[in-house]
Amino acid sequence: MQLDPVMLFFLLGLGAGLMRAQMRLPQAVYELLTVILLLSIGLKGGVELAEVDLLQVLPRLLGVAFMGVVLGLLAFGLLRLSRGLPRADAASIAAHYGSVSVGTYAVAVAFLNTVGVDYEAYAPAFVVVLEVPAILLGIILIRGLRPAAGWSSVMHEVFLGKGVVLLLGGLLIGVLAGPERLAPMEPLFFDAFKGILALFLLEMGLVAASQAGAIRRHGLFLLGFALLFPLLGATVGGLFAWMLGLSLGGALLLAVLGASASYIAAPAAMRLSVPEANPGLSLTASLAVTFPFNVIVGVPLYYGVLTLVYPLAGGV
Amino acid sequence: MQLDPVMLFFLLGLGAGLMRAQMRLPQAVYELLTVILLLSIGLKGGVELAEVDLLQVLPRLLGVAFMGVVLGLLAFGLLRLSRGLPRADAASIAAHYGSVSVGTYAVAVAFLNTVGVDYEAYAPAFVVVLEVPAILLGIILIRGLRPAAGWSSVMHEVFLGKGVVLLLGGLLIGVLAGPERLAPMEPLFFDAFKGILALFLLEMGLVAASQAGAIRRHGLFLLGFALLFPLLGATVGGLFAWMLGLSLGGALLLAVLGASASYIAAPAAMRLSVPEANPGLSLTASLAVTFPFNVIVGVPLYYGVLTLVYPLAGGV
Amino acid sequence: MQLDPVMLFFLLGLGAGLMRAQMRLPQAVYELLTVILLLSIGLKGGVELAEVDLLQVLPRLLGVAFMGVVLGLLAFGLLRLSRGLPRADAASIAAHYGSVSVGTYAVAVAFLNTVGVDYEAYAPAFVVVLEVPAILLGIILIRGLRPAAGWSSVMHEVFLGKGVVLLLGGLLIGVLAGPERLAPMEPLFFDAFKGILALFLLEMGLVAASQAGAIRRHGLFLLGFALLFPLLGATVGGLFAWMLGLSLGGALLLAVLGASASYIAAPAAMRLSVPEANPGLSLTASLAVTFPFNVIVGVPLYYGVLTLVYPLAGGV
């Protein structure tokens, strides 16, 4: 199977970064691209959410949120098998892997567009409800009910990160405005989506490359976890999709979300609530290993497996 | 009446800001969005200005410039009614409210597009001629003919701010190039306009929220002025539109310009020429009260009133 | 002949800069625009390169690379005629003028689109192969085979600058993905191209203006060189195009590349390898004189001459 062109941009960034090319996309550009991506995804979901029966959606969202907790616990359990890894680090990494990566989700959406497979219109809401639960779990595993910086500031960090705010905001605006009144915004938020995703992935490639040196320092166990947990996460995602009766497209998205690890919400929240955890560990695993793996290998792999297995299991 | 979707982006930014969400649009992004908006507005005006009889336009521009002085004097007079407010502050606030806000103008243009009402093609020139007069008035009211930093540097600040330069530059390029030769630039400057305006308003919402705390500190008088003067300014704008024989769409734009307060040209110019004025007062009033009021309530309100009154008065 | 609208944006920036207008496009914006331009050019070339016979292209690319060395030597020879100019400065300026300016190339492409003249699809590869040779020549002229910072770091600087990496990366992605799979990226990389070029030229105008003061300081000889060498460079470019059998459009592009001077790759590389050369000299000549000259006068001039001469000489 050929690579989708957006993944080529990621490879370009990765290659350039590994060769230490004289190139940078300033942080301001990264922020701009992230904001547009988050809003685009939210708006697209919101526009179509208007036509969906909320009573059908809500139980599924609850199920997906529960999946976040399951993933976090699985990750924590596996990580505790390593003697050397302090408990705080295990909890922090588990929080990252139970939560999700919006960039990976966007790649999966682009992939589904390319292969021409539909998915549930409200899938962006999955991203929202998956962002938070595993992070709270990670904090509770270490702090019990007393995080280092106090619950109010932790809640603030968790629920008011730009991921949740912009996705949710985009969803709301999409619902309130509807497709016709959003039409004049399509050129920026919908038509340019794939180009902006390409630039974003170029930057993510550079970032992943800059973290690559840290992989060796953190040892084989972390590398193995960051490569293998996505397979488990994708499986769990696929199972939940099947139990919740999602379409094939929706199942791919949920599998990808299960496989992906957070690099926006989780790092900031864990730094403040469980400061004794080494932020380098989780960020290296998530950015330098899992993100590239999912973008290059994972998305087409999960799709390939799902097309074989999902219809057999009676999934739509 | 439903809110236009661009206003929803402003509300999203405002809400996120008030809840202190972990989100920022870096200053570089703000600059980029501002530059594109100013150029878009200028280019659009210029393209159509090419087909207009300049002899008809010039007297109207003079009339509009005069309106800027009238608004500045009105504002100064009203502010002097407050015993507590130093004369320098009254002059500075008057300069802000006699001048205009390009962001508010852009919202009104988007509104007219949504409701499908035409307006004079050369309306962007109104923005240009309204930017400067009230600022000069504000300086003269305090310094007489001797501003703190010397006239040459004040003139420089006033006439060579990015507002005037980019609007005027856009107008000129539009006139010189004409619609056909500008066609390849439409995707960025015209098609993406509303999306870029949406991002700009998201940022303005965050900015307004960051100023909100200052409202209380500055007292009720300022709050009242910032909420009521727009009504007066819109009325004056509507009257001038009627006297100058503008269309309904043109009247809305002039009303909105009358109601709006500067936050680009005026703050910089007043800081250097009347430094004893407290820049916090005028900026808070303009950004945290008047801008939100106009964007959310004002534009549809002025339009509603004008559709009732303007035809009666014989306006086109 | 009328000016193409993109050049009007350059003039606007230049004028605003010379009048010291209160306007700036932050460096982050400059980086973003540059990245998009480089990728656009590369992608466009790559998409069409897929259909071209590589055996036909390769010898031409070799010829073009050789042209870079010829231009560098010509420039160095001419500059050595000035008694006052140290040898290191002559070599550094020669490196800049033997290498190329991507911004100037983009203006020429926009020009060809406007006048509706075709050119070889693989022209972006000319930019890539012209970037490096003259820089290496300039270093060798001074350091022999021992540049100040060691060859490995010089090679790194030269071959891994963003120009080469993004052009080459874009070409590769274009070839690998092909036109259909790149279609969803057209809105950002192709449709918005001219608008983004306009913003880039606005910024280049501001930059050129900020360098203008330095012209006087550096004397008439440099000014003369920066104005006249482009004519020689364009002639050499035209001759090589004729020898390599390029079309009229291709000939214009090669002439413009010959006439243009680097301001991305060369300055960084020369600063590290020949630090005793004054970076102000080459940058002022390249940015404040040659770039404006080519954008405003050069491109249409070379095109005018080529349309007269090229068919006579049997060029296509």
Next chain:
Amino acid sequence: MKRMMLTVITEQALERQLVACVRDAGARGYTITEARGEGKRGLRSADFEQGGNIRLEVICEEPVARSISRVLHDRYFTDFAMVLFLQEVEVLRPDKF
């Protein structure tokens, strides 16, 4: 007149807490610049989400500076990247600090 200048170089994530701590100790102001660097806890640059370092300066009377130092030391040195140093400076209007 002499005052103390305390400089703290630390993770961006701590900004709010640092500012609160400076206020609580009674300092009248502070200045922040963005920074990046390297130390015991590795390279810290401002790319991407992580945020780099901030460099916070507080001019105040010596006891205030020492009390801020102590609090920061106790609360943050174990878990966060942080460097802290003191200098004497001459100020023009000592009543401001």
Next chain:
Amino acid sequence: MKRMMLTVITEQALERQLVACVRDAGARGYTITEARGEGKRGLRSADFEQGGNIRLEVICEEPVARSISRVLHDRYFTDFAMVLFLQEVEVLRPDKF
């Protein structure tokens, strides 16, 4: 060898005037970094149009530093957010300053 380093933290809007003042006083150079902060005149951050603060450093002989201080104090302290302090520094090439 010893020289004085004068540091001024003030509003971005004053940059041109500050640089002119430094030149007039005879200093041979200066360095500027972007900053934000809080003081008597409230919070000053670099968002949006207002511009934040700048932090200007001038290394020069003591009399030059004192003369710049005096001029800035007289001209700007009443109306602008400004903090100013002096330190002794050891330089390698005293003739440069």
Next chain:
Amino acid sequence: MKRMMLTVITEQALERQLVACVRDAGARGYTITEARGEGKRGLRSADFEQGGNIRLEVICEEPVARSISRVLHDRYFTDFAMVLFLQEVEVLRPDKF
């Protein structure tokens, strides 16, 4: 406890080499802020490609500071824009530097 703080203001292009030199001399860390300024080699601002200045600070023991100064002086003063100065600072945990 007292340590030396060495500050170097120079061209952005030298960053990698400077950091290498600081490491080689045995310093345990450094901090960089972006800067612009003016000196003998003219105006240096961070616009466009040229890159502006960086301001590098190293806290270390005096001999290390002096050795870095010497190396930088010998290697870069002739051809590059560079200013360099030393100050004494009081640190809390001298073993870190």
